[in-house]
Amino acid sequence: MTFSHNLNSFSSNSFINEFIDQPPFKSFKDLLKVSPYFLLNGEQIRPLQEPHEFYEELKAQIRAAKFRIVLAALYIGHSEKELVDTLKIAVKQSKQLKVHILLDCMRATRIGQTSLDKSPACLLLPLVKEFPDQVTVSLYHTPDLTGILKQFLPPRFNEGIGLMHIKSFIFDHNLMLSGANLNHDYFINRQDRYMLFERTLSLTNYFADLVETIASFSYTLKPTKLIDEDSYKLVLTNQPDPVTQSTLFRKSSSLIMKNFIKKWMRRCIEQINNTNSLQKFDTVIFPVIQMCPLSIRQDELATLTVLDAISRQGIKNNVSEDMFWKVFFTSGYFNFTQKYKEKILNAMAKFQLLSASPEANGFFSSKGISKHLPQAYTLIEKQFFSDICRHGKEHLIKIQEYKRPGWTFHAKGLWCYIHGESWPSLTIIGSSNYGYRSTERDLEAQAILITNNIQLRKKIHEELEHISEYTEEVTKETFQKSNRKVPYLVRVATRLIKTML
Structure with missing residues (x-):
């Protein structure tokens, strides 16, 4: 899925041409045909190295958030009471704070290995009950797990069919990207990568909109009126069901995601055309997504474009x-x-x-x-x-x-x-x-x-x-x-x- 027609739009702004024609950006200019882009200053970006840094930064950002927290991950660990409590305190302290959590449906509804280990859905359910106007939990379900596979594949095995694998964490205007899940090992001794983007409004809005868009065709976690405190239901609003209407779901969700990409391609061009000077920028970010079940292969195309650009330097x-x-x-x-x-x-x-x-x-x-x-x-x-x-x-x-x-x-x-x-x-x-898996089955960003x-x-x-x-x-x-x-x-x-x- 490419957007090569958009490349000509850059000629209307001499600043972007001047910026992109500088090294090292010039070597990767073909990415402009693939993805929206955001210009930043490198001082706004801070890589972290250790799992404990990641965890402490997560909690600090949650505590400091004033109007939005948007968390996307495969799952939240069964025992992450401290993280959930940190969210609860933050929501209690500010009526203006909205929390949106996007997880994978199969992984989030799987119970732990013991009867004491609640599923991530049950762990988050009290937040939804206590703060129904502030906390939303969305659960994406792949359209590839239907029929006999859905009926007979046991938990863990059914997750091999396809997952919501995106990891992005938003706190007001700040964004953290990672490959880590929200689970104990990832906070202690499971090495991953973590990068914090501070005061990056447009880029952060992109990822917030990405989560909202995926959530629009995902289930919403809702409590029931049953006595069992862990009883919940999954509600789908105005969208085909990924399990019982998988063909319609693919068609509808694919169109939604393609429109999402086109919208952000246009929006980035408009922002640049309204910019008078790019001298303060020294960094460009190309966000890309991969959703093969929904016919979106943007990340694969972008990565291959990068590898081609690198190889061309050796051929020169x-x-x-x-x-x-x-x-x-x-x-x-x-x-x-x-x-x-x-x-x-x-x-x-x-x-x-x-x-x-x-x-x-x-x-x-x-x-x-x-x-x-x-x-x-x-x-x-x-x-x-x-x-x-x-x-x-x-x-x-x-x-x-x-x-x-x-x-x-x-x-x-x-x-x-x-x-x-x-x-x-x-x-x-x-x-x-x-x-x-990443290329053909899962949702990635x-x-x-x-x-x-x-x-x-x-x-x-x-x-x-x-x-x-x-x-x-x-x-x-x-x-x-x-x-x-x-x-x-x-x-x-x-x-x-x-x-x-």
Whole structure:
């Protein structure tokens, strides 16, 4: 889904042409055809490094919010009473404060492993009951889980069909983007990425509108009049039901999302045309979304556009390999789609691919079938390593695994270093793992950040350095270790469910 016709609109404003024609923005000018954009100052952006920083910042932002809090995540953990209490206090203190929470329906209605673990929906229900005019909880349900699948797939397994995977957190005019869920591990020892955008009204409004738009075709959590305090109902207003009317739901929701993108493309152009000077800006943000069940593939197109732009620099003037641009690509789950694999293998660039070691995979200590998932990801990683060797790219494409005692790895994103420069000029942050699930099944949102602000570039570099500190390079010997042997049945199952990983 592209919007190439909008590119001509920029010619009406000499300022944007002058801005975009500067390095490093010029190399990625094709993104103007793909996504709306927002111009910022790098001083408004602050990357965080540790899970505890993320948690403390969340609570601080909630306490400081005056008129809106908008939280989008896969789920809120069963035991996150402190976070919910922080929201409750904030709502009590200000009648003007509105709270909107968007979660995935299947994940939010799944109960915990013990009878004491309430589902996220039940955890949030008291807020909805006590503050019906201030608190809204929306639950998105994929149109892919219907009929027999809906009837017979048990909890956890049904989540493999498709999820609402976006992670964005809004507090008045401030925005935080991350790949982290609102759960204990993500606040303690599960490494992810977190980036705070402060006083960024237009960008923050975009993500607030994104949540509102998805919520318009999602269920709303409502209490019932039953005696059971945990009894709730899911209400859908003026939209086809994703389970019983999935075809109509796809058509209607797809149109809503396409109109959302077009609206923001127009709005960004109008804002620039009303701007007299761009001298105060040094950073541009391209927000992108991926919703394949609704025929939206904007994030995939934008990421491929970035990879093409990077590769073109290596093709230019037949430069030697030591002048290639360098790309760091991270994913908590190593399962690149075929399109991404081909771009990486054929690019005229250097790549460092970072992912979780089996021990740092979030499913490493799981019970039941899911305990075999680290083995499945090991198999996929080994296959890609073999592809690298077959292409003779071992010197250009390296794989590294995150291994930090007592920690798991969930960070995802991309960093681009222009040849000869010590700090990245571009990073992508958000919820996508760049695998088949993210591309084909889930709802994702990301931000492509391009900047020439030296201090911000240093901070983004330090963020990557912090993650890389706990990585080890993968070699042929890695897959010869006894703990890397993949059982036959896991190999068979991996082929069957690869698009669900």
